Amino acid sequence: MSHRIIIDDVTIVTVNDAADVIFGGTIVIDGDRITSVGANGAAGIDRTGAQVIDGSGMAALPGLVDLHYHTALGKGWSDHLPLYEYLQSCWYPMIRALDPEAAYWAALASYAESLKSGTTTVNDMYRQLPALGRAAGEIGIRAVLCNDVADVEHELDSLDDNAAAFRELQGSADGRVEVLIGIEWLPLSSGGLLRDARALASDLGTGIHIHLNESLSEVQISMEKFGRRPTEFAYDCGILGPDCIAAHCVWLSDAEIALMRETGTHISHNPVSNAKLGNGVARVPEMLAAGINVGLGSDAAECNNSRDMFQVMKWASLVHRATRVDASLQQAPDVLRMATRNGSAALGHETGQISVGSLADIILVNLDSPSFTPLMPEHSGHLYSHLVFAADGSSVDTTIVNGQVVMRGREFTTIDIDEVLAKANEHFRAVVGRMKVPAEYAGL
Ligand SMILES: [Zn+2]
Numbered sequence: 001m002s003h004r005i006i007i008d009d010v011t012i013v014t015v016n017d018a019a020d021v022i023f024g025g026t027i028v029i030d031g032d033r034i035t036s037v038g039a040n041g042a043a044g045i046d047r048t049g050a051q052v053i054d055g056s057g058m059a060a061l062p063g064l065v066d067l068h069y070h071t072a073l074g075k076g077w078s079d080h081l082p083l084y085e086y087l088q089s090c091w092y093p094m095i096r097a098l099d100p101e102a103a104y105w106a107a108l109a110s111y112a113e114s115l116k117s118g119t120t121t122v123n124d125m126y127r128q129l130p131a132l133g134r135a136a137g138e139i140g141i142r143a144v145l146c147n148d149v150a151d152v153e154h155e156l157d158s159l160d161d162n163a164a165a166f167r168e169l170q171g172s173a174d175g176r177v178e179v180l181i182g183i184e185w186l187p188l189s190s191g192g193l194l195r196d197a198r199a200l201a202s203d204l205g206t207g208i209h210i211h212l213n214e215s216l217s218e219v220q221i222s223m224e225k226f227g228r229r230p231t232e233f234a235y236d237c238g239i240l241g242p243d244c245i246a247a248h249c250v251w252l253s254d255a256e257i258a259l260m261r262e263t264g265t266h267i268s269h270n271p272v273s274n275a276k277l278g279n280g281v282a283r284v285p286e287m288l289a290a291g292i293n294v295g296l297g298s299d300a301a302e303c304n305n306s307r308d309m310f311q312v313m314k315w316a317s318l319v320h321r322a323t324r325v326d327a328s329l330q331q332a333p334d335v336l337r338m339a340t341r342n343g344s345a346a347l348g349h350e351t352g353q354i355s356v357g358s359l360a361d362i363i364l365v366n367l368d369s370p371s372f373t374p375l376m377p378e379h380s381g382h383l384y385s386h387l388v389f390a391a392d393g394s395s396v397d398t399t400i401v402n403g404q405v406v407m408r409g410r411e412f413t414t415i416d417i418d419e420v421l422a423k424a425n426e427h428f429r430a431v432v433g434r435m436k437v438p439a440e441y442a443g444l
Contacts, residue, residue, distance in 0.1 A: 002031030005403065006047060009040055010055025010364065013383070014354045015062050015340050019333060021380040027060060029360040032174065032403040037354055051405075057368040058397060059383065061336075062352050063120025063142075063361035064309040065343025068209075068247035068268035068297025071126040073098070073106035073428050075301035081444055083215050083277045083303075089441035091302065095127050095148060096155055097434040102427035103128035107135035109424035112417060113307040115141055116410065117393020120361040120401045123245060123268070123297070123347060125182045125209055127157055129165035137173035140406035140414045142361065144347055145169065146182025146209045149197065154188045159200050166204050176402055178206075178347075183239070185211040186230050187221040194237035207243030207348075210234065213256065214248035215279045231256035240265045245346050247297060250274055250282045257283070261290045266346035269338070271315040272306070273299035281323050284316070284330070295343030296335075308393035313339050317388060332381075332388035364398035371395055 005028070012022040014037065028036035028045055036045060078090035098106075103126065114122055121142040126132060129145050136143035147157035147165060159181070166179040181201045183189060201208050213219060213230045222230045231252060234240055242264035249267045252260070260267065269282055287294050296312050298304050304312075316338060317330035344352025351361045367375060367383075371390045376382045399407040406414050 003403070004046075004050040005029040005053065005360075005400070005405070006045065006050045007053045007055045007060060007362070007364070011059040011367070011383070012037060012354055013059055013061045013336070013387070015337055016353050016355045021383065023378040027354060027362065029362075029400070029403050032359055034354060034356055034358050034360050034362075037356055053364070053398065055364060057366065058364040059367055059387070060354060061118070061363050061365060061387070062340040062354055063363050063399065063401065064118045064339050065121040065295060065347070065349075065352060066114060066119045066298050066307070066309055067123050067245060067266075067295035067343040067346055068270050068299055069122040069124045070300035071103065071107040071110045071124055071132060072301035073102060073424070073431055076305055077302065077432070078444070079276075079302050079305070083279060084217050085441065085444055086277070086302070089437055089444045091300070092154070092156070093435040093437050094431055097431045097436070098127055100128050100131040102431050104131040104135050105420065105423040105427050107132045108139055108415060108420045110301065110307065111135060111139045111141045111143070112412065112415065112420055115139065115399045115401075115407055115412075116396065117308040117310065118363040118365070118396040118399060119307065119309050120363065120399060121343065121347065121349065121351060123209060123343075129179065130168055133169040133172055133177045136177050138414060139412075140401050140404050142176045142349075142351070142401055144178045144180060146180040148184045149182055149193070150184045150188035151190055151193055154184075156184060156188070157182075159193070159196055163200060163204065166206060170206070174402060180207045180209045180245075183208065183210040185214065185218060186233060187218060187225070191226065191233070191237055194234065194239050198238040201243065207245065208239055208241075209245045210239060210247065212246040212249055213251045215277070216251060219251050229253060229256060231259055235259045235263065242266075243348075247299070248274065248279070248282065249287070250280045252283055252287075257286055257290050257292070260287070260292050266293045266295065268297040268346070269294050269316060270297040270299040270304075270312070271319050272312055273303040275315070275319065276305070277303050281319050284320055285324065293342050293345055294338055295346050296339045309339055310387075310392045310395070313388045332384040335388050336384060360400055360403040362400045363396050365391065365395045366397045369395060
């Protein structure tokens with residue numbers, strides 16, 4: 001018999017189709033699946049040998065899905081620059097200098113920050129994928145990985161690297177690790193590379209993760225290089241589709257929104273990154289009105305400096321209200337759905353809700369804190385408001401992924417966090433020492 005976990009006497013924010021909130025409920029997990037969700041005292045639950053978690057004073061939520069993510073070694077390093085200069089002087093030199101050990105410890109530190117703030121799935125575009133897969137396997141996070149693929153002169157990854165990673169890692173760690181094809185962005189791509197990426201994804205039966213329409217400079221480069229706006233050119237090359245996750249999409253024309261809708265492409269909205277890099281505010285109300293599936297992402301720690309998806313949720317509401325002068329936009333239950341169900345749907349996962357049959361990715365949020373005070377008993381609207389507008393990642397007490405408790409009482413069960421932090425610092429310094437910054441960007 002598989003291992004059973006019972007979470008007793010907990011407020012369950014299901015994020016199911018009916019958006020049920022159960023006050024005083026019990027969740028049963030058998031192996032990697034949720035097998036029972038209901039009110040306390042449901043008959044017929046066999047407690048023999050079960051691990052019982054007291055959920056009183058807690059809310060159970062589906063684990064958060066970070067739909068656009070990069071493992072990052074150099075958080076906060078050189079982050080005073082605009083995007084293009086930052087990429088050339090810091091990000092690309094740093095990831096060119098990466099070795100497998102540095103990637104492994106960077107991934108563990110990044111995933112630790114995510115799990116500690118309630119994220120159970122990351123859609124991670126980075127390099128050295130076998131090292132990332134090893135880190136995800138050990139720490140217990142659900143990780144969808146892809147390479148930083150670009151044309152060869154940019155000295156990043158190739159489609160062959162990505163194909164090799166797929167063959168090595170797809171479905172590993174009990175199915176928690178998967179591999180997509182990753183396209184860094186259009187200014188580093190030719191039309192041939194994009195068409196080959198689509199052909200490879202089709203051959204392997206996997207999807208595509210791409211940066212698209214992130215900045216005005218990208219739109220300008222795309223017009224100069226291809227004579228088309230970024231999403232138009234991606235469409236021409238067959239990149240878009242229901243297996244494609246396009247990150248950012250800040251500068252979409254009406255025609256590009258229509259292409260996203262027509263192809264069923266999913267969008268990761270990353271409002272903190274877009275704001276920090278001065279890239280603008282995405283047209284999320286129009287995307288949602290068009291029926292596009294929009295999830296949320298933190299992006300790289302360098303362009304956010306935090307993995308905390310509670311912060312991302314708050315921003316995903318507030319920036320649109322501020323810029324449209326409309327407080328009716330992006331209500332809390334809708335934003336929580338973007339950070340759970342929508343991200344899960346984009347990845348084709350059976351997560352993102354607390355329902356019988358779903359994979360058991362669940363977080364417990366401590367309600368016994370100033371962030372959740374006052375709280376009207378059995379008032380779901382009040383609870384949703386606190387979750388999106390008052391809470392932060394430190395409210396998360398327990399994180400469960402694929403039926404495994406990876407953090408309990410804010411302590412990891414899977415890794416030695418002190419060792420991870422020390423090693424990540426050590427490798428960051430070593431990589432900075434190996435970085436080769438092109439002369440025209442040195443000293444910025
Ligand atoms: Zn990114």
